[in-house]
Amino acid sequence: MKLLLVLPILIPLITAALALLAWRRRRVQRSLALMGASALLIASVWLLASVWGKGIQATQIGGWPAPFGITIVADLLSAIMVALTGLMGFAVVIYSLASIDRERESFGYYPLLCILLMGVCGAFLTGDLFNLYVWFEVMLISSFVLLALGGERAQLEGAIKYVTLNLLSSAIFLAAIGILYGIAGTLNMADLSRKLGDVSSPGLVTTVAMMFLVTFGVKAAVFPLFFWLPASYHTPPVAVSAIFAGLLTKVGVYALIRVFTLLFVQDVSYTHGLILVIAGLTMVTGVLGAVAQNEFRRILSFHIVSQIGYMIMGLGLFTRLALAGSVFYIIHHIVVKTNLFLVSGVAHNLRGTFELKRLGGLYAATPHVALLFLIPALSLAGIPPLSGFFAKLALVQAGFAVEQYAIVAVSLVVSLFTLLSMTKIWNEAFWKPGPEPASADRSPEKIGGRERVLLIPIAMLALITVAIGFAAGPIFELATQAADQLLNRDEYIQTVLGGSR
Amino acid sequence: LTAIVISFGVTAFALVLLHRVYQTVETDDLDKMKATDT
Numbered sequence: 001m002k003l004l005l006v007l008p009i010l011i012p013l014i015t016a017a018l019a020l021l022a023w024r025r026r027r028v029q030r031s032l033a034l035m036g037a038s039a040l041l042i043a044s045v046w047l048l049a050s051v052w053g054k055g056i057q058a059t060q061i062g063g064w065p066a067p068f069g070i071t072i073v074a075d076l077l078s079a080i081m082v083a084l085t086g087l088m089g090f091a092v093v094i095y096s097l098a099s100i101d102r103e104r105e106s107f108g109y110y111p112l113l114c115i116l117l118m119g120v121c122g123a124f125l126t127g128d129l130f131n132l133y134v135w136f137e138v139m140l141i142s143s144f145v146l147l148a149l150g151g152e153r154a155q156l157e158g159a160i161k162y163v164t165l166n167l168l169s170s171a172i173f174l175a176a177i178g179i180l181y182g183i184a185g186t187l188n189m190a191d192l193s194r195k196l197g198d199v200s201s202p203g204l205v206t207t208v209a210m211m212f213l214v215t216f217g218v219k220a221a222v223f224p225l226f227f228w229l230p231a232s233y234h235t236p237p238v239a240v241s242a243i244f245a246g247l248l249t250k251v252g253v254y255a256l257i258r259v260f261t262l263l264f265v266q267d268v269s270y271t272h273g274l275i276l277v278i279a280g281l282t283m284v285t286g287v288l289g290a291v292a293q294n295e296f297r298r299i300l301s302f303h304i305v306s307q308i309g310y311m312i313m314g315l316g317l318f319t320r321l322a323l324a325g326s327v328f329y330i331i332h333h334i335v336v337k338t339n340l341f342l343v344s345g346v347a348h349n350l351r352g353t354f355e356l357k358r359l360g361g362l363y364a365a366t367p368h369v370a371l372l373f374l375i376p377a378l379s380l381a382g383i384p385p386l387s388g389f390f391a392k393l394a395l396v397q398a399g400f401a402v403e404q405y406a407i408v409a410v411s412l413v414v415s416l417f418t419l420l421s422m423t424k425i426w427n428e429a430f431w432k433p434g435p436e437p438a439s440a441d442r443s444p445e446k447i448g449g450r451e452r453v454l455l456i457p458i459a460m461l462a463l464i465t466v467a468i469g470f471a472a473g474p475i476f477e478l479a480t481q482a483a484d485q486l487l488n489r490d491e492y493i494q495t496v497l498g499g500s501r
Numbered sequence: 502l503t504a505i506v507i508s509f510g511v512t513a514f515a516l517v518l519l520h521r522v523y524q525t526v527e528t529d530d531l532d533k534m535k536a537t538d539t
Binding site: 130133134137140141144145148151153156157159160163164167170174 | 503508510518
């Protein structure tokens with residue numbers, strides 16, 4: 001068994017176990033979390049380098065040969081996602097060290113975070129559909145608890161909506177897996193990829209594809225299944241919001257891409273056409289929702305929905321350039337979104353509120369924080385030379401190449417509205433003069449020592465956003481190669497079934 | 502079998518969550534839980 005492939009799952013698992021053993025000792029948990037996150041980051045980058053150099057890697061759990069055993073397989077898309085998980089985990093752990101309150105820490109915050117990271121990495125690396133379900137559940141359960149940890153009223157209300165919709169999607173997932181097993185006799189993704197073309201009832205295959213679209217759509221927050229997201233993402237502590245925003249929906253997007261490039265490519269005009277329509281609707285509803293909000297994190301939550309629409313757009317267009325654009329967009333968005341949520345946390349620390357009406361004057365008080373907000377915000381809106389511009393450019397070019405002008409027009413208009421809502425946050429929170437000290441919830445303070453630590457991950461992620469923008473060429477090359485691997489399924493199938501041990 | 506175990510665990514969690522929500526919010530009418538909306 002190749003160890004490197006399993007490391008991204010093993011490392012957070014061991015970290016979580018050790019952190020649980022140190023239940024009473026918060027200091028030990030904190031250092032464990034930091035070490036574990038660093039180890040995960042290193043392992044994931046190493047994995048990415050390995051896949052980039054040597055092609056798709058696969059290994060079988062327990063030595064059981066495919067297609068009977070569970071395959072762990074890393075193609076470029078998986079490796080990129082795992083590397084991003086490592087990076088976000090690292091950033092959020094640093095932020096958590098300085099921000100999570102004592103009570104949550106004593107109730108297992110760090111083990112939960114590690115298990116969440118483990119579930120996410122497992123979902124990215126598995127080559128078996130049922131194993132995907134298992135990792136989804138691991139990720140979901142730890143997210144349920146993280147969301148509700150602390151027991152504030154808003155959290156519990158958000159948790160109810162989040163839990164219910166996600167449980168529903170898990171039930172549909174199971175049903176779809178059952179039907180697929182009945183049709184094809186296997187759940188190994190590479191094997192399914194070979195067999196689904198020859199099935200006697202192609203209509204049934206498309207039906208199952210739609211079921212998967214619904215279940216992963218709930219997870220990825222597409223229209224019309226995204227309503228749990230703005231109801232819940234702004235309720236937990238900022239570090240939790242940030243990791244959710246950066247990773248969880250992207251696991252849904254990853255699953256959609258994997259399933260609709262590897263498995264369900266029999267009826268592309270229907271399935272991917274539908275995906276394109278959904279993408280457009282998602283973009284529009286997301287940004288319209290964002291423009292109407294007045295609370296920092298709720299605006300960001302609606303933006304997540306809107307940006308997911310862009311990623312799905314690439315999938316719907318289903319060409320090499322489009323998929324490369326999607327991958328690039330995912331890379332850009334994970335970094336930017338996590339960063340924005342972390343910035344909102346700093347704004348909260350300075351002013352004691354997330355409500356835009358009561359924020360203000362942060363540019364005058366702390367211009368460096370304003371800059372750190374501006375970089376990811378402009379990147380999200382797609383201003384060159386930041387990363388968002390290249391991602392949107394790729395998708396627009398891909399749309400023009402297949403003459404899907406409607407979706408291109410929609411995506412450009414949505415971009416404008418995104419810029420509008422980002423400007424709103426900028427005006428309200430940073431530019432306008434702050435509330436009078438007497439009426440402010442908290443007077444403008446300089447950032448204290450502990451809170452300086454909060455700025456480290458934000459600055460790091462902002463630098464990465466700028467770097468992605470300036471190094472767009474090589475990263476786009478990476479994304480294009482990932483798209484190639486997605487479109488040419490043979491390499492994947494060959495690696496998993498042909499010669500892995 | 503795995504699915505049975507997972508479903509059991511998740512259902513147990515959901516029940517506890519529902520109970521806790523009822524304790525804190527003092528209603529089980531979802532339409533009244535609007536504290537997170539603006």
